[in-house]
Amino acid sequence: MGWAHPAVAMEEVLGLVRGFVDVLVLAGGRASSGTAATWSSDEVKKALRWALFFEEVFKGLRNSGQYEDSAREFDAALLELTSSPEFPKGLAGIRSETLSMARTLVMRHFLKAKTMSVGNFSALLEAAVQTDIDGICARGVCNACQEYADSILDMNLSCFTQTMNACDVGLSTSSDGLRAECTGHSRILVKEFLKTLNSGSCNCLAERGLGTILNSVKRNIxxxxxxxxxxxxxxxxxxxxxxxxxxxxxxxxxxxxxxxxxxxxxxxxxxxxxxxxxxxxxxxxxxxxxxxxxxxxxxxxxxxxxxxxxxxxxxxxxxxxxxxxxxxxxxxxxxxxxxxxxxxxxxxxxxxxxxxxxxxxxxxxxxxxxxxxxxxxxxxxxxxxxxxxxxxxxxxxxxxxxxxxxxxxxxxxxxxxxxxxxxxxxxxxxxxxxxxxxxxxxxxxxxxxxxxx
Structure with a gap:
């Protein structure tokens, strides 16, 4: 049957993918001039809004019950787009499944940037927190900051993963799940940051092991x-x-x-x-x-x-x-x-x-x-x-x-x-x-x- 979203045409979504890719390239740490990129919290918020748009599109397709056919047709068109010589090779593998978790992709690019500075990390953290607090305010909660703090303190990453998956496929969630959904940006940031720390620890161990071998070689033993x-x-x-x-x-x-x-x-x-x-x-x-x-x-x-x-x-x-x-x-x-x-x-x-x-x-x-x-x-x-x-x-x-x-x-x-x-x-x-x-x-x-x- 092909693309079945009731409100957004596939061509419109494809047209926005290239702009989103440019956002990801900037999140990777370099401006178009090749210099190190600096971000403000407002710029990070814009990137997260781009990501949320794609997530909502594919969530709508899941709710329509015709996700598989829509995703198949979209990926075929996306493959043609990413095959262009001008398309960034590091993002050539982007597909519908990737865009269904676009916020995670954005956070991952920001956190893995080689040029990550204290200022850039602060902008990323501020954007995630403000976006989540704005979402809580939109629900009519009187003390949004307290609600946010309680949710973060009670955060369980394994439960968070299950809740996000349930939301993606359109299943009902508990009140705890709704609380997690309202602080989703912060939770994704924490989860990806922990992954980055683990990866950094592995790299450190690998470098130490390599250094040990190299020192042995230099001692000629x-x-x-x-x-x-x-x-x-x-x-x-x-x-x-x-x-x-x-x-x-x-x-x-x-x-x-x-x-x-x-x-x-x-x-x-x-x-x-x-x-x-x-x-x-x-x-x-x-x-x-x-x-x-x-x-x-x-x-x-x-x-x-x-x-x-x-x-x-x-x-x-x-x-x-x-x-x-x-x-x-x-x-x-x-x-x-x-x-x-x-x-x-x-x-x-x-x-x-x-x-x-x-x-x-x-x-x-x-x-x-x-x-x-x-x-x-x-x-x-x-x-x-x-x-x-x-x-x-x-x-x-x-x-x-x-x-x-x-x-x-x-x-x-x-x-x-x-x-x-x-x-x-x-x-x-x-x-x-x-x-x-x-x-x-x-x-x-x-x-x-x-x-x-």
Whole structure:
């Protein structure tokens, strides 16, 4: 039968959704200029009135007994609206069920804003309290403030949830339920605030756990994963030195992968690259302008791109480094094996058959930048560059060529280490051997970590 609301046309509701989404974006903490948003209690009240309108519309549909058909038709039209490239991707999942709880959605956005300040929180609290007290006054209660205070003091969140659900489906409620309904904004705020506190506690625990692991890595206490004793009596002096350098290299690699800064950038890259390519390329434009005067902007772009390429493989990558065991292989043998990987490969076949569509866009963008400025790879962490290079790809070829130049073409001013001599055997504990070690580990010893099919 389709949309069956007796008083509001579906097109009218759809037309108001975009304005409501703009309200939610502002509630998320940023104005259209990109600066931190500040809110007054009146502005928050307007947002809550928007939300209450949508709740009332869908409550009316439930009362009509034709909610399912109406919601199905509305969601189909809403899907077309949210599929537009200009529609905010973070809210593309908004549907009739979401709008049936619109006030909760508004409160959630206000509370989760990264720019939440004392002033903004005060405005949110004031708006919720005033709206509820105004509602109590409308019922003709003489002492609205006392009624409000009594209701809040008697609040039980579990009962509140049941009461709100009963109101949503049009069931009768008790007098306690009516009292809860009149202080609904405050109750939603309290409930969502408690959820935010719980989430914050979990984040704090996660960060503490990550910090513990990171401190262990920095102290270099990871063992070699072997049950066999490694004593000076068994190992030659050269192998002992190689083993100690390997432990330092692995600890340094894990320090980057587990660092809180890296985790935050990884989260940002994951969010950025979920948008269409045209949108995330625009995000990089300001950084490109910085790159014209210095390399810092280009380094930031490349770090985001490379983290975007390995985001899907992040957990296996960490596990692989933690479980990686020492195996003595001369650096000349490592580099020879890496160069062998480039023989007889088809880069085009790899790009189109093994990468996800999102990763193809990132790969093409990074390849274009590196072809014009390949030296930028030396400013990125060795473990990141190695992990993000798809095996047998053009990025891998560019990277190996950069290392190869260090042995044959680099003038003293362009050398990346102070080792004497041009031969690879002359290099030991330096940046060049560290990058070779990362590539060898991920592309020869543990190739399953460089690609997920």
């Amino acid at each position: 990871f063992d070699d994963g072997s049950n066999e004793p490694c004593t000076p009596a068994i190992l030659k002096t050269q192998m002992i030195n190689e083993f100690l350098m390997w432990k330092q290299w692995r600890a340094k690699s894990l320090s980057y992968l587990l660092d809180e800064r890296t985790i935050r950038i990884l989260s940002g890259a994951t969010l950025i690259f979920k948008a269409p390519k045209e949108q995330w390329m625009k995000v990089f434009e300001p950084l490109k302008s910085v790159a014209e005067s210095s390399q810092s902007g280009l380094v930031e772009i490349m770090e985001l791109c490379l983290l975007g390429l390995i985001a899907r493989r992040w957990n296996p990558l960490i596990e692989g480094f933690v479980s990686h065991t020492f195996c003595f292989v001369p650096v000349s043998k490592q580099y020879g094996d890496l160069r062998q990987c480039l023989q007889g490969t088809s880069h085009g076949k790899f790009q189109h058959e093994l990468l996800h569509s999102e990763e193809k866009d990132i790969f093409d963008y990074a390849r274009h930048l590196l072809r014009s400025k390949p030296s930028i790879l030396w400013l990125l962490p060795p473990v990141l560059a190695a992990a993000a290079m798809p095996p047998q790809s053009s990025l891998f070829q560019i990277y190996v060529a950069q290392i190869d130049k260090q042995f044959h073409e680099a003038v003293p001013a362009d050398r990346k280490c102070s080792c004497r001599g041009d031969g690879i055997d002359q290099h030991r504990n330096c940046e060049i051997t560290e990058r070779i070690q990362c590539l060898y580990t991920l592309h020869i010893q543990q190739p399953h970590l460089t690609i997920l099919e």
